[in-house]
Amino acid sequence: MSVAEQSQTRPGADLRFAVIGAGMSGMLAAIKLEEAGFPHVEIFEKAGDLGGTWRDNTYPGLSCDVPSHVYRYRFAPNPNWSHRFSSGREIWEYLDGVAREYGIRDRIRFNTGIDRCEYDGAVWHLTTEGGETETFDIVITATGVLRDPVMPDIDGLDDFEGPLFHSSRWDHSHDWRGKRVGLIGTGSTAIQITTAMADEVGKLSLFQRTPQWVVPVENPEIPEQEKQALAKDPARMDSLYDYLADRFQNTFARAVVGDKEELAKVEKACEENLATVRDPELRAKLTPDYQAACKRLIMSDRFYEQVQKPTVELVTDRIERIEVNGVRTADGRLHELDMLVCATGFEAHKFMRPMQVIGRDGHTLDDEWAEANRAYRSIGVPGFPNFFTIVGPNSPIGNFSLIMISEMQFAYIMKLIDQIAEGRAREIEPSREATDRFNADIKDAMTGTVWVSGCSSWYLDKNGNPAMWPWDFERFADEMAEPDLGDFRMAS
16 A cells, blocks of 8 residues: 555544654654655755765765664665675665655755754654744654764864864865875774775874774675575575574673673783783773773774874874864874864763753753753653654663664654544643653663773763663663553643
């Protein structure tokens, strides 16, 4: 049955939906809403193209750290991934292809950011950055997590005369090959950039504040015969998906939430990988003083090889200031550079902000989240009816495939939408009591996770609490299987 045919018989087919964001999660929401027979779906995207993080990040060496065959929509298998872990460009092309196949690319309203969402007791009024206001019955935010880049707070940053940019805003008009490049940061992005640049750069100065644990994960090409076998047998792709998901969920994902045996395996792999660094002085500089997996683990089987190349210098002296010609460190040395790249992370706890969200009785999301970002099962907030979030606070973004998480969260949201569509409720939102109970459980469970073992990371909110999922995958799957309607306020 076509969407048009479905919409003629679907209860609530006249409901108007706003989906904010056209990255992976927003695309998912739009596709699934139309498949379910809801034709009135508007997709707002503040940028000029779809793809979210895979649109914004184009730096050398970019790849995903989740296996390709599980980092995809369950409903859109792809037999043609080129590597075990896909490049950023390949993932963007996959998302673009899915958008075209399902007919949503031409329906996305690009360059249309939302400044304000306000609930008037019946509908949501959305005001665009251009000043236009439209009304919707249900709002779904899919604005992502690693979206807004953070530049380092270093004296003289504006004084540097060469190209200077954040890694997520890579300026491809400047060729780095053969040049003297400075790279600030040693997270996953910086390690991927270092690995990609080492053989062709003139000199790479890698400015490290904190060393990272690195797991030696290989990224081989997928043989052509395997691609052909997968293309001929869709069931084989489903089996591969299930196998990889099970491996991911029952090894690393368990390690970070308290499985000591699995965590010991991760630690051993990291230590053995670090031991491949031949120079004891360099190895000491690369050795973290915190437990493996406390920060997001880096996955690379080539970083230690590349950082030992004569073209790469690991700089551990504190940066004192940026000057016209380079970076001055605390030892007084000027590191002369032609280009400076800041791989210094993102504001990971903003969610849909700075968009202003005003719920019932004028209560704002800024007020609700003044002390901490708190939601019910990551998808809803009390006082904000018919307003749902994909990959909201405490989603398991560090544990599982983000696409898998989004699919499970949206399936849960759809069951709440059905309550509205089928006339059992006009408004639905989590109760204050259920939200408080859920967040208290999270706080209690977090004490058993690796994230509280004593390190600073982007996982931690402004209060120093990990904004993560502290339980295993089975609990996440169980909680996403079916809403407990007793935890919701439903008004008719």
